[in-house]
Amino acid sequence: MAAREERIELGLSETDAGAALSLSGVLSIRTVSELRHRLAALNLDRPLVVDLAGVARIDTAGAWLLVDLETRAQSAGGSLDLRNVRDTTALLLDNVRQARPEPENRPEAARGVRALLERIGRAVVGALRYFADLTGFFGLFLARLARVLRHPSQFRLTALVAHCEDVGLRAVPIVSLMAFLIGVVLAFQGAEQLRQFGAEVFVVDLIAISVLRELGILLTAIIVAGRTASAFTAAIGSMKMREEIDAMRTLGLDPGVMLFVPRILALLLMLPILGIIADFMGIFGGALMAWLELGISPSMFVTRLIEGTGVGHLVVGLVKAPAFALIIGVVGCHAGMQVKGNAESLGRMTSGSVVAAIFAVILADALFSVFFAKVGI
């Protein structure tokens, strides 16, 4: 591999007028670093003669080095005289001279504590801006929803039904299984603890309250956020990427009405239903486990359930569903609209929207808990 063993030799002789440099070998991208290091100490404030007679080949990198040397010599008050330049080399040097990029003043990158502060500041502003963006997007959704309500002919019922199937029906198996297993786990763990006090029967309250109030709807929302927020982002984002959304606008179709309203509405309709299914399956799983493990018969379970647990718990749980649905839908659609022209940003936005939606759902759940506690429900 001769090409990789390129060498450059350098002879330097000082004269009274200045310095003479003779180069031999190959002046290429493979030797340019070495030559530059060896020339670093060279005094440039005097006339310099560079003889290229021994140079077998010069490529763009080599020409760049010579031109760079020339410019630096000139600004240091010296000069550079190239000798024995071949025609092709002269052409190359001219090309490089013309093409030398304008030295641009880049902003100095901050370092140390300042850089850290700057990063934190940017992150905070970014987060606030994101939140403001989401609020704006929510407003857009409401406006488009209002428009659709006033002009029902613009409403895309088929799309709504299709999204309902995607968001709701197809999520039923995974949501049911998840809730069933949660019920089983709760009953099992609760039984272990309550048996010590001989208070096995309270396992019913434990299961009912935790599933109905919190876990049923929260875990459903998390699963739906994972499935649906990413699907929304990917679908809208790839349309954005291929300029389909711009095409829609030029055709007089509103992306809000066409894309966001059916999707978010489908979520609004489906999430409460999925929540009810999850509640039911969770309690079913818990009852099954209570029967097998603690000998609490199904009829006893139901009696205790009706006596001990108010409908309030179910309502408290389900009230959260529309809020979660809006969060998931808005985050997912908004992220889709942020996709830029490349596949990379589509991937980043898709995974980002899932994380943001799940985080927002949990945050909202915490706020709800605080609120209900204060109100005393």
Added chain:
Amino acid sequence: MTEDGREAVIRVRGLKTQFGSHVVHENLDLDVYRGEILGVVGGSGTGKSVLLRTITGLQIPAAGEIEVFGVDVLAGGADRDSLDDRWGVMFQDGALFSSLTVRENIEVPMKAVPGLDADIRRELADLKISMVGLPYLAGDLYPSELSGGMRKRAGLARALALDPEIVFLDEPTAGLDPIGAAAFDTLIRNLSQSLGLTVFLVTHDLDTLYAICDRIAVLSERRVLVTGSLEDMLEVDDPWVREYFHGPRARAAFADTAADRED
């Protein structure tokens, strides 16, 4: 290797490529000589891009031999690997890595050079950026932020990053406005002269053919039908070649360059 005193840097003999039962090339012979700009023309779907991909080893032919600098492209080994430094390919839409900025794209091949300092690499990348006529700030942009013409230029800059001896260009001027296309032609001509480049140029653009190609190869009937200068093409007695080089667009382009030459 040497025929009439010229060194063939690319030598294709008896090439056959096919996709399933669809034969694209059969018995195709082609020589490309050092330092020339060869224009490859042919109707849509005659396999110009496939030929380019086959010569650069991206596509395995069904039969035939391909040598570049006397090295068998289809063989393995260190000789074959060293070819990657000696040629550059510019794909039809630039094929830039979308997750990297333009500058980083151009630095990708340079990273394989041992001992090249990062700051020099960066400056060289900036130099390539402006050599292909992109504004300085384009280096910080991502491919998705560039127009089609800029992406092509950036693709060319990446293909030229290591100063290869051969560049393969797939329709470099397609989709450019006439002024942009003419500037691109000048750029290629200029670079090929100053760097001693051999250029394998697939094109549909008659102006490009007239302005910069030393020799033309016509792809038709699954092989290279004829090669020769523009004047030779006008003599060829083949319906497609006649249509192509005697059509109104061809006459216009020819008149333009003839006028340019007289100036």
